[in-house]
Amino acid sequence: MRYFNTGRVQDKLINRLEKQEKQQAFQRDRFFKYKVSEIHSRLSQSLLMEKIVETDNPSAFSEVLMRGLKKLLKTNEFDFKYFIAPIRNIVPHPNPISLYITQYILEGVLNDPCVIEVYGTDKDIYQMVNKEITNINLKFERDQKKLVEQLSHNKSLKPGSREYDIELDKLFRKTMGEPAISEGESFKNTSE
Numbered sequence: 313m314r315y316f317n318t319g320r321v322q323d324k325l326i327n328r329l330e331k332q333e334k335q336q337a338f339q340r341d342r343f344f345k346y347k348v349s350e351i352h353s354r355l356s357q358s359l360l361m362e363k364i365v366e367t368d369n370p371s372a373f374s375e376v377l378m379r380g381l382k383k384l385l386k387t388n389e390f391d392f393k394y395f396i397a398p399i400r401n402i403v404p405h406p407n408p409i410s411l412y413i414t415q416y417i418l419e420g421v422l423n424d425p426c427v428i429e430v431y432g433t434d435k436d437i438y439q440m441v442n443k444e445i446t447n448i449n450l451k452f453e454r455d456q457k458k459l460v461e462q463l464s465h466n467k468s469l470k471p472g473s474r475e476y477d478i479e480l481d482k483l484f485r486k487t488m489g490e491p492a493i494s495e496g497e498s499f500k501n502t503s504e
Contacts, residue, residue, distance in 0.1 A: 337389070343452050344409060345491035346484065348385065352378050354444050355413065362440060364432050365421065372426035380416035384409070402438050410442035417441070459483045 344351070356374045359365040367373040387395070396411040399418070414437050422430045430437070463469065463483060469476040485491075 340408060342484075343449055344385065346488050347448050347452055348381050348492040350448055351413075351445065352381055354448065355441065358440060358444055359417070364437060364440060365417070365430055366428040367426055368428060369426045373421070373424075376421055376424045376426060380413065380420050383416070384412050387412075399434055399438070402435055406438070407442050407445055410438060410445045413441050413445070414438040455488065456484075459487060 352374070356370075356377050359377075360367070360370060360373070365373060384392075392408070392412065396408065396415050399411060399415055400406065402411070402414070414434065417430060417437055418434060421427055432440075459480065463476070463480055464471075466479070469479055
């Protein structure tokens with residue numbers, strides 16, 4: 313008997329990859345929503361201290377950087393990928409958030425009147441940004457792991473269920489505070 317490949321295996325693989333990509337985008341968004349203010353303060357300080365950005369008005373530079381971070385919060389998946397496309401091959405396995413912020417520094421910050429000059433290569437800027445993002449993300453993941461472990465003691469909740477996700481969100485808000493949302497702004501999931 314002859315076996316004809318109906319494509320079911322490929323369909324399952326594609327579905328699994330798409331689900332994994334959506335989960336990664338969700339995790340990236342959750343991290344960014346809860347840590348945007350910390351990212352802002354540490355990046356603005358590092359960029360100025362390491363003399364990557366030269367400015368005569370640090371507070372205006374800080375506002376420009378925050379505008380870029382807020383832009384990232386509101387962007388959709390297509391715009392996100394389009395924005396980082398020029399530098400997506402800067403390093404072998406780049407962090408998407410670090411790529412976006414690096415590209416914003418190269419485009420938005422560089423062209424702002426409050427900024428005198430941006431020094432360093434694209435890769436140098438990416439590495440500095442990624443170092444800060446990675447440090448913040450490691451702490452966030454440790455905290456998230458503790459919350460998931462705490463939630464695992466509740467036997468009535470099953471991971472992946474709607475009730476589990478609601479309880480996890482409540483724990484996040486209780487321990488990490490509310491996500492950083494400015495007046496009237498809402499978040500868009502980049503996986504939409």
